[in-house]
Amino acid sequence: MSPRLSPEPAAEESPLLRLVSLQNAxxxxxxxxxxxxxxxxxxxxxxxxxxxxxxxPGVWATVLAVVWLNGRAVGQRKEWELLEAKAVGWVRGRAGPWLSECLEAANALLGCSVGPAVFGL
Incomplete structure (x- = not known):
């Protein structure tokens, strides 16, 4: 008879995993x-x-998420770069003239300094 294994406490979900799990299809x-x-x-x-x-609101939310990825999870880029590409394509088709202002406001809110090249600006 094998010894009974006690369940390990669940590890706290990483901020990156939490953010990625919220992305829409x-x-x-x-x-x-x-x-x-x-x-x-x-x-x-x-x-x-x-x-x-x-x-x-979805445009603003997506810009915030992309800025967070580039500013706070850059070391894990390989894990999210395809998700980012899909997000950037989605937002570029919908943000119109507001993309630069959204980027500036998102950087200010999140304390990041992500450049406009991320969005192809």
Whole structure:
């Protein structure tokens, strides 16, 4: 008879895994409290720092996620680069003239310095 194994405590989910698990099939993210928690900011801040009411919430959320990936998970790039490519393609088709402003606001909110080249600007 083999010894009984005690269950190991569940490891806390990594911030990267938490963020990646929230991505939609089309490459976008939704602006909600789960995203805010994964980014390490408040839901109020994610909504309040959106650069314009003309920006769709999904566009803003996706820019935030891409900036976070490039600013906070750069060492794990191989794990998320394909997800990022899908997200960037999705956001570029929808952000219109607001992409630069979204990038600037996302960098300010997340304390990152991601350059415009990430979005092909």
């Amino acid at each position: 089309d490459g976008s993210w939704d602006l909600d409290s789960q995203l805010a928690a994964a980014l390490g900011v408040s839901d109020t801040d994610t909504r309040g720092r959106m650069p314009s009411e003309d920006v769709a």
